[in-house]
Amino acid sequence: MKFKAPRGMRDYYPDAMAARNWIMERWHRVSLRNGFEEYDGPIMEELDLFRVKSGEGIVSELFHFADRGGREMAIRPEMTPTLARMVAARANALRKPIKWYSVPRLCRAERPQRGRLREFFQWNIDILGEDDILADAECIFVAIDFFRDIGLTPEQVVMKISSRSVLAAILRINGFAEERLEAVYATLDKRDKLAPEEFSKLIETLGVPEPQEQLLLKLGEAKGPEGITMLGEMVGQDPEGNQEVDNLERLFDLLGDMGVGPYCLFDMGVVRGLAYYTGPVFEAFGKGGLQRAICGGGRYGELLKTVGGPPMSGVGFGSSDVVIADLLKEFNLLPDLSPVTAVFVIDADPRNPTLFKRVLSITAELRRRNITASYSYRRQGIGKQFKQANDRNARRVIIVEEATLTDNTVSVKDMGTGVQQPLALEAVLDDPFQPLEPA
RNA sequence: GUAGGCGUAGCUCAGUUGGUUAGAGCACUUGGUUGUGGUCCAAGGGGUCGGGGGUUCGAAUCCCCUCGCUUACCCCA
Numbered sequence: 001m002k003f004k005a006p007r008g009m010r011d012y013y014p015d016a017m018a019a020r021n022w023i024m025e026r027w028h029r030v031s032l033r034n035g036f037e038e039y040d041g042p043i044m045e046e047l048d049l050f051r052v053k054s055g056e057g058i059v060s061e062l063f064h065f066a067d068r069g070g071r072e073m074a075i076r077p078e079m080t081p082t083l084a085r086m087v088a089a090r091a092n093a094l095r096k097p098i099k100w101y102s103v104p105r106l107c108r109a110e111r112p113q114r115g116r117l118r119e120f121f122q123w124n125i126d127i128l129g130e131d132d133i134l135a136d137a138e139c140i141f142v143a144i145d146f147f148r149d150i151g152l153t154p155e156q157v158v159m160k161i162s163s164r165s166v167l168a169a170i171l172r173i174n175g176f177a178e179e180r181l182e183a184v185y186a187t188l189d190k191r192d193k194l195a196p197e198e199f200s201k202l203i204e205t206l207g208v209p210e211p212q213e214q215l216l217l218k219l220g221e222a223k224g225p226e227g228i229t230m231l232g233e234m235v236g237q238d239p240e241g242n243q244e245v246d247n248l249e250r251l252f253d254l255l256g257d258m259g260v261g262p263y264c265l266f267d268m269g270v271v272r273g274l275a276y277y278t279g280p281v282f283e284a285f286g287k288g289g290l291q292r293a294i295c296g297g298g299r300y301g302e303l304l305k306t307v308g309g310p311p312m313s314g315v316g317f318g319s320s321d322v323v324i325a326d327l328l329k330e331f332n333l334l335p336d337l338s339p340v341t342a343v344f345v346i347d348a349d350p351r352n353p354t355l356f357k358r359v360l361s362i363t364a365e366l367r368r369r370n371i372t373a374s375y376s377y378r379r380q381g382i383g384k385q386f387k388q389a390n391d392r393n394a395r396r397v398i399i400v401e402e403a404t405l406t407d408n409t410v411s412v413k414d415m416g417t418g419v420q421q422p423l424a425l426e427a428v429l430d431d432p433f434q435p436l437e438p439a
Numbered sequence: 440g441u442a443g444g445c446g447u448a449g450c451u452c453a454g455u456u457g458g459u460u461a462g463a464g465c466a467c468u469u470g471g472u473u474g475u476g477g478u479c480c481a482a483g484g485g486g487u488c489g490g491g492g493g494u495u496c497g498a499a500u501c502c503c504c505u506c507g508c509u510u511a512c513c514c515c516a
Contacts (some may be wrong), residue, residue, distance in 0.1 A: 053516080054516060060514095061514075078516040079516090108515085108516080110515080112508090113509080114511090122516095318516080346474095381472070381473060381474085381475095386475050387475095411475095413475075
């Protein structure tokens with residue numbers, strides 16, 4: 001074929017569409033039951049909106065163009081700038097806390113690889129206007145609520161949680177200059193990807209004194225409850241540091257109270273590349289072969305200000321359908337999504353046009369009653385029609401026959417059990433799935 | 440942008456000292472079957488062997504180039 005779907009973008013044939021809908025229905029369901037409202041924005045924004053948030057380097061990763069008025073536009077690569085813009089515009093009018101979710105279609109002009117395409121859907125959950133760490137706990141709970149909803153157990157997925165603010169406090173107490181923090185974050189974020197000796201080498205390239213090097217090595221290893229204890233020792237008597245560690249402990253207490261403790265793990269190795277995170281950060285990982293993060297987020301303190309809004313803190317996360325689909329596949333969690341026809345209507349004698357008229361009217365009546373009903377377009381033998389009914393995964397078959405014309409009865413067959421019984425047509429229309437008695 | 444792997448039917452793949460008209464399974468269509476589906480049997484449609492060039496009497500097969508896909512790195516919102 002001359003044409004195919006663009007690089008990194010997908011065609012959704014019905015089976016793929018069914019899988020996509022399966023995931024997205026669960027995103028909606030979980031969002032709504034956790035008290036989030038849906039919002040959306042335009043598919044593209046002014047290029048500058050993304051520049052403001054992420055810097056000039058972002059431009060090469062975007063699909064962008066000049067419109068006919070010469071305005072630089074970009075297809076959205078993420079939802080957060082749009083969210084910040086929308087909330088900032090009505091910051092004072094919106095009831096707090098703002099709990100919003102969205103399932104935007106996003107595009108990024110990067111090289112496709114496993115779990116990462118050029119066009120995808122991303123579930124976004126955000127809480128704004130609530131500084132208490134309870135909001136952070138809520139966001140993490142929502143992500144795990146979704147994992148549970150699709151059948152993932154703590155043996156299959158882990159939510160790794162860390163804290164930018166604790167990390168910042170420890171670094172400050174140990175004499176790291178403010179302007180070095182960015183580089184340190186980037187380095188620590190790589191820890192889990194490298195062998196220990198390579199990580200040590202990377203630390204050395206930072207060019208910090210020996211004691212600070214040792215601190216960074218130790219920090220990267222902090223994990224689990226002992227890790228948090230270790231952080232407590234590191235901050236010592238520093239009041240601000242103590243407060244941050246207390247906050248982190250409270251986060252884990254809350255998650256325990258919410259019943260999702262088994263999914264959660266403190267891990268200082270989670271830092272997240274983004275510059276704008278200011279508090280707790282978290283990333284979920286599958287425990288199988290797929291090592292990529294399946295969701296990631298955290299608290300951002302200053303984001304609204306960068307788009308000209310008031311100071312308002314937020315916390316949220318995003319999760320792409322591509323990685324979720326990979327994970328579902330890996331753990332075989334997608335159910336059979338083949339289309340099901342509830343009722344298939346058959347005429348017993350294809351040579352009798354009067355019977356077919358009744359097939360049409362009965363099918364139409366079933367559909368009017370919101371029952372998925374179908375029939376064969378070809379007037380062919382009853383065996384062929386049954387075959388077609390079977391191919392369409394019909395639950396029940398209604399056979400229109402001579403008795404239908406004389407007594408207004410039809411034969412109903414259950415395709416699962418094979419049981420067939422004559423019944424009054426009205427009774428069948430009222431309840432097509434009533435129990436059948438074997439003859 | 441860097442490096443590896445792979446390109447044969449819709450899908451998964453066979454196909455070597457280079458040799459007739461390129462194959463299988465699954466899927467699809469039709470028939471076996473004029474009142475009963477799934478199983479089974481049979482037939483059929485579907486391929487410029489990714490593309491171009493070269494070597495050769497002869498290339499899916501050997502050589503060169505190119506395009507595409509894919510995995511990892513870089514980056515990551």
